[in-house]
Structure formats: C-alpha cells, structure tokens
Amino acid sequence: MSPKTLYDKIWDAHVAQEAEDGTCLLYIDRHLVHEVTSPQAFEGLRMSGRKVHAPDKTIAVPDHNVPTTAGRENPDQMPEDSRIQVAALDTNAREFGVHYYPVTDIRQGIVHIVGPENGWTLPGMTVVCGDSHTATHGAFGSLAHGIGTSEVEHVLATQTLIQKKSKNMKVEITGKLSPGVTAKDVVLTIIGETGTGGGTGYVIEYCGEAIRNLSMEGRMTICNMAIEGGARAGLIAPDETTFEYVKGRPHAPKGAQWEAAVNWWKTLYSDDDAHWDKVVTIRGEDIAPTVTWGTSPEDALPITATVPAPEDFTGGKVEAARRSLDYMGLTPGMKLSDIEIDTVFIGSCTNGRIEDLRAAAEIVKGKKIKDGMRAMVVPGSGLVRAQAEEEGLADIFKDAGFEWRLAGCSMCLAMNPDQLSEGERCASTSNRNFEGRQGFKGRTHLVSPAMAAAAAVTGKLTDVREL
Amino acid sequence: MEKFETFTGIAAPMPLVNIDTDMIIPKQFLKTIKRSGLGVHAFDEMRFDREGNEVPDFVLNKPAYRESSILVAGDNFGCGSSREHAPWALADFGIKVVVSTSFADIFFNNCFKNGMLPIVLPQEQVDLLMSDAEKGENARMTVDLEAQEITTSEGEVIKFDVDPFRKHCLLNGLDDIGLTLEKADAIKSYEERVAQERPWV
Numbered sequence: 001m002s003p004k005t006l007y008d009k010i011w012d013a014h015v016a017q018e019a020e021d022g023t024c025l026l027y028i029d030r031h032l033v034h035e036v037t038s039p040q041a042f043e044g045l046r047m048s049g050r051k052v053h054a055p056d057k058t059i060a061v062p063d064h065n066v067p068t069t070a071g072r073e074n075p076d077q078m079p080e081d082s083r084i085q086v087a088a089l090d091t092n093a094r095e096f097g098v099h100y101y102p103v104t105d106i107r108q109g110i111v112h113i114v115g116p117e118n119g120w121t122l123p124g125m126t127v128v129c130g131d132s133h134t135a136t137h138g139a140f141g142s143l144a145h146g147i148g149t150s151e152v153e154h155v156l157a158t159q160t161l162i163q164k165k166s167k168n169m170k171v172e173i174t175g176k177l178s179p180g181v182t183a184k185d186v187v188l189t190i191i192g193e194t195g196t197g198g199g200t201g202y203v204i205e206y207c208g209e210a211i212r213n214l215s216m217e218g219r220m221t222i223c224n225m226a227i228e229g230g231a232r233a234g235l236i237a238p239d240e241t242t243f244e245y246v247k248g249r250p251h252a253p254k255g256a257q258w259e260a261a262v263n264w265w266k267t268l269y270s271d272d273d274a275h276w277d278k279v280v281t282i283r284g285e286d287i288a289p290t291v292t293w294g295t296s297p298e299d300a301l302p303i304t305a306t307v308p309a310p311e312d313f314t315g316g317k318v319e320a321a322r323r324s325l326d327y328m329g330l331t332p333g334m335k336l337s338d339i340e341i342d343t344v345f346i347g348s349c350t351n352g353r354i355e356d357l358r359a360a361a362e363i364v365k366g367k368k369i370k371d372g373m374r375a376m377v378v379p380g381s382g383l384v385r386a387q388a389e390e391e392g393l394a395d396i397f398k399d400a401g402f403e404w405r406l407a408g409c410s411m412c413l414a415m416n417p418d419q420l421s422e423g424e425r426c427a428s429t430s431n432r433n434f435e436g437r438q439g440f441k442g443r444t445h446l447v448s449p450a451m452a453a454a455a456a457v458t459g460k461l462t463d464v465r466e467l
Numbered sequence: 468m469e470k471f472e473t474f475t476g477i478a479a480p481m482p483l484v485n486i487d488t489d490m491i492i493p494k495q496f497l498k499t500i501k502r503s504g505l506g507v508h509a510f511d512e513m514r515f516d517r518e519g520n521e522v523p524d525f526v527l528n529k530p531a532y533r534e535s536s537i538l539v540a541g542d543n544f545g546c547g548s549s550r551e552h553a554p555w556a557l558a559d560f561g562i563k564v565v566v567s568t569s570f571a572d573i574f575f576n577n578c579f580k581n582g583m584l585p586i587v588l589p590q591e592q593v594d595l596l597m598s599d600a601e602k603g604e605n606a607r608m609t610v611d612l613e614a615q616e617i618t619t620s621e622g623e624v625i626k627f628d629v630d631p632f633r634k635h636c637l638l639n640g641l642d643d644i645g646l647t648l649e650k651a652d653a654i655k656s657y658e659e660r661v662a663q664e665r666p667w668v
C-alpha cells in the first residue's frame with residue numbers, strides 16, 4: 001500500500017462514492033447545528049417534504065445569539081431577530097428529532113465545545129457544522145470543517161457532502177515550549193509565519209514534540225484557528241492523550257466497542273514516507289507569548305516586540321497595515337507592552353475550556369483587576385462553568401472583579417448583547433480581530449487566557465512571564 | 468423539490484423592462500429565517516401603498532390575475548442583487564414559469580434551484596404571449612416542459628429551448644440534494660459497511 005497521511009486515511013474511510021472527475025460523496029459522521037446558519041436549511045427540508053437522514057448523528061445547540069446574563073431563559077432578553085432565530089432552532093430540533101441542548105440545559109454552550117465535551121467528536125470521524133471554526137474538532141484526529149447553509153441542508157437530507165480533496169500540509173512544532181507559552185501563542189505564531197492565506201487549499205496536520213505535549217484543550221485551540229491560517233481543516237493525530245480525554249464521555253463507545261475503536265484509532269497517523277505538498281517547521285523554543293497588533297490574525301508578534309510600520313511590509317500589505325494601525329489607533333515603534341486595555345474577554349471556542357480558565361485564574365488569584373477595567377469570563381459551556389465553580393475558579397474571578405457569565409459565544413462576535421463600543425480596546429482570547437468583529441469600531445488584541453488575565457490586572461498588554 | 472408537471476394557468480402580463488430583485492422582494496424582508504412565506508411580500512412596493520393597501524392598478528391585484536402562475540415579463544427580468552429571496556417569493560406566490568426575452572444570470576440559475584422554469588423567447592413570441600396574457604382570466608396557457616411547448620389560449624403552440632440537464636432535474640424534481648438522493652444506494656451500502664467495521668460511529 002502506498003504511504004498515506006492522516007488526512008488521506010480519514011478521507012478514504014469516508015468516500016461513499018467517487019465520480020470519474022474525483023468528486024466524492026463524502027459521508028458525514030457528525031453534523032453540528034446552531035441557530036444562525038440552519039433555519040433556511042430546515043425550512044428547505046420542510047418544503048420538499050424531506051426528513052433528517054440521520055437525526056442521531058445531528059446535534060443542535062444555540063450559541064451565537066444567546067445572552068450570557070442571568071434570566072436569559074426569558075426570550076424578552078433578546079432582540080426580535082435573535083429571538084426568532086433561537087426559537088426557530090428550538091422548533092426545528094424538536095420537529096426533526098435531532099439531539100438538542102437548549103439554553104436551559106446545563107450541557108448548552110458553544111457548539112465546538114459541546115461536541116467534544118459530550119463525546120460526539122471522536123477520532124477518525126468526519127464532522128461538519130455551518131460554522132468555520134468547526135476546524136476545532138480536528139484536535140481529535142477527525143476531519144472537521146465548516147459548510148454553508150445549502151450544504152447544511154444537503155447534509156441534513158443525505159448525511160453526505162459533495163467534495164473534492166484538498167492538498168496535504170504539515171506544520172511541525174519541534175522541541176519544547178518555554179514557560180508562559182501556550183497553545184494560543186503557538187497558533188498565533190504559526191499564522192504570523194504562514195499568513196492568513198498560507199493554508200488555502202490545504203488540510204493542515206499539526207505535529208512535532210511540542211504539539212504532542214499539549215493537552216486536548218490546547219490541541220483544540222490550535223486546530224480552532226486552522227481556518228484563520230486559510231486551511232479548511234486542521235488535524236492532530238490521536239494518541240493516548242486523546243483516548244484518555246474521550247474515554248467515559250457520554251457518547252463515547254464503551255466496553256468491547258471501545259477496544260475496537262481504540263484499535264482503529266491507533267492506525268490513524270501519517271505514514272513516515274507520506275507525501276506532503278507543503279511543510280512548515282517552527283522551533284518550539286522560539287515561540288514567545290504572542291499578541292496581535294492589527295486587524296488580521298496574521299498580525300501577530302511576540303509581546304516583547306514593537307508596533308510595526310507600514311513600510312516594514314511589502315505589496316498590498318503596506319496599505320493594509322496602514323489601515324489596521326489607523327483602525328487600531330496605534331503608532332509604529334511603540335512597545336506592544338505599553339498598549340493600554342480597557343476590556344478583557346476570556347472565552348470563545350478558542351479558549352473557553354476548563355484548562356483556559358485554570359490558566360487565567362492562576363494569574364488573577366489574589367489580585368484585583370485594574371480600576372475601570374471591564375473584564376468578563378464566559379465559560380464555553382454550562383459544564384465548563386459548573387466545573388470551574390466546583391474548582392473555586394469562579395470565586396477567584398469574581399473576587400478579582402471579573403463578571404462571571406453563562407455559556408455562549410458572547411463577545412467573540414457582535415451578534416448578542418456583549419459588544420465593544422466604539423474605540424474600546426479589548427484583550428481577547430477569541431480568534432478574530434477583524435474590524436468590527438467584537439462591536440462597531442471596537443479594537444481587538446488576540447491573546448492567550450493567561451495573557452488576557454495579566455492584561456486585566458495591569459491594564460496593559462503584559463508579558464505574563466514578568467508577572 | 469416538487470416535480471415540474473405540465474399545467475394550465477393564468478399568465479400575468481408585466482411588460483416593464485429590468486424588473487430587479489429589489490422590486491421582486493424589497494430588502495426589509497431579508498431578515499427572515501424562512502424561504503417560504505415571502506409570497507405575500509412579492510413585488511411589495513408595487514403591490515401595496517405606504518399604508519399597506521393594495522394598489523388596484525397593479526396587475527397581480529386585479530381580480531383576473533390574482534391566481535397567476537405564469538409571468539410574461541419585459542427584458543432583463545431579475546437583475547440586481549443576487550438574493551435567492553426573489554425566486555423564493557415568486558415561487559411562494561405560486562409562480563411556476565417566467566417568460567421574457569432575457570434574464571439576469573443569477574436569478575435565472577436560482578429559478579431552477581427552486582423548481583421554477585424561466586423561458587427565454589424571441590421578442591415577437593414574447594409579444595404574442597403578452598397580448599394573449601392581457602386577455603385576462605380567460606387566457607389560460609399550457610406549459611409542457613417535456614415537449615418544450617407553450618400553448619396559448621388560442622391554441623397556438625410556441626416551442627422553447629431548455630438545457631437538457633436542467634430539464635431532467637425539473638421534470639424529476641431533482642435539486643443538488645435530489646441528485647445525491649439518486650445515489651441513495653451507495654450511501655446505504657456505505658452505512659451498512661461502516662456499521663460492521665466501525666459500529667461505534
């Protein structure tokens with residue numbers, strides 16, 4: 001047999017039919033659904049009298065629109081159009097009989113946190129969702145990517161997608177990470193290096209010692225942002241860390257099936273002599289705590305650096321950098337660690353898991369957030385929230401002056417009540433620093449949870465290693 | 468998608484040229500979470516005044532044309548924004564066929580995705596159908612996609628062209644999903660195989 005990459009192996013295991021031109025009918029093992037991109041898809045089914053092909057493989061949860069404040073079961077807390085979208089998901093999920101976690105369910109949360117947490121996401125699966133950050137699930141060695149509304153309908157109706165294969169790209173992080181350096185810093189550094197278009201047309205496999213040593217939470221942070229590097233999907237080969245995380249979760253296999261599953265999962269790695277269309281290698285030791293200064297995730301630099309000047313770039317990036325600096329209100333040459341912050345957001349599908357909250361709590365423990373600072377922690381799911389309360393993390397945050405919220409996408413995107421106002425500057429653990437992403441004219445600096453916590457305490461972007 | 472079957476219906480004359488998708492469905496109706504239910508807003512700004520009263524002169528408000536299933540329209544129908552809400556609104560109103568000398572590209576494609584048949588004809592044949600449509604309720608036309616023919620109320624037969632693949636899809640009620648469902652056997656046998664090999668999925 002010719003050597004294969006991990007991607008090749010998962011792909012091959014899911015081709016239900018292949019046409020002569022290489023177009024494949026790819027079978028989908030898990031379909032995650034949220035309220036924003038699904039209403040017309042369900043409506044399409046209804047109009048054509050179709051059913052959901054595999055309701056048992058379909059999981060629905062509202063996350064983008066829902067408020068994260070107490071009393072949100074009361075729909076009056078939402079503006080009209082949000083309320084309608086959430087209500088539509090409720091009706092559709094019940095009518096079509098798919099798995100469903102409404103806001104009143106403790107398991108509700110951000111779709112990409114809910115899937116892995118409940119054992120829906122397993123190694124070697126194909127996972128899709130009408131959301132680009134579906135890449136997150138690649139951390140389990142599952143092929144996971146975002147789809148559009150018409151494709152959502154296609155998957156609902158047929159449990160397949162019409163697909164052509166991408167190319168293989170390997171991103172290797174060698175050696176060890178230094179203290180204070182987290183998965184978020186790794187992925188920001190990768191995107192800073194490859195650019196937001198570097199992964200276009202590829203599925204990326206992240207590998208190397210530094211990746212192997214990451215927890216599942218950290219691996220999810222890495223794969224979550226594969227899309228920000230242009231790739232449709234990111235992958236990390238499953239190993240003991242993966243199996244350990246999956247074992248015992250409600251929808252994970254049990255008993256003899258567990259043994260059989262692990263046996264197959266152990267075959268899911270890239271063969272030594274597999275062919276790569278592109279390879280990027282970064283030394284783990286070279287990665288520092290990283291922040292973004294501009295309005296693209298590729299505008300990432302070590303916290304020890306200074307704000308660049310447009311002239312530091314070439315081509316179209318010169319003008320883009322000028323525009324970014326203007327939008328962000330920054331002057332070239334100033335130290336990144338001198339940038340003053342007024343808002344801190346800890347949460348999102350990038351960094352809203354328990355480990356992220358632990359890392360942030362460790363920094364703020366016994367401290368207070370800076371006067372005038374607005375800081376919030378939004379757990380990625382009700383279960384993460386409950387665990388954090390049990391571990392005493394919630395009290396640490398509250399004592400320090402953080403708002404302790406209910407689960408949802410919250411300030412990751414300006415689609416619910418949590419938004420930045422014009423000119424506000426936020427250290428955020430989310431994944432996109434686009435213009436207006438967190439609110440009209442709001443300014444976003446992407447950072448790790450520890451760095452966000454440090455900024456909340458000092459009021460500036462801060463090198464967490466010096467705290 | 469429903470199969471496109473031969474039908475006889477009322478044709479409404481809309482000689483205006485460049486009817487754009489904003490006219491077909493104004494932007495205030497795009498916030499919907501639905502594809503259906505837009506029919507009541509089709510041509511909203513031409514059909515209703517600012518108080519929401521019907522404009523009696525508008526063709527689809529006239530008693531003879533309220534049940535129209537065919538539009539005979541002026542040149543370049545469906546231009547402007549690519550909103551799929553436009554064909555959604557027309558289909559929901561009950562329109563199955565639009566006849567014109569020309570259509571905007573995206574609208575033309577969107578029609579097929581929604582089970583509607585846009586028919587392109589030379590000017591003189593559109594003129595002929597237009598005057599037939601102007602006769603009102605008594606002017607029922609028959610559209611036969613299989614034979615690619617429109618028969619006027621006078622019994623005159625007009626031939627039209629249609630892409631063979633699209634014809635096949637309309638006649639069989641196939642959209643992308645429909646086409647995939649034609650491969651249901653392949654999907655089923657895949658599922659059966661995986662149920663053996665990886666029963667935990």
Ligand code: SF4
Nearest residue numbers: 133348349409412413
């Ligand atoms: S947390 Fe942010 S990136 Fe993740 S699904 Fe929600 S809106 Fe999208």
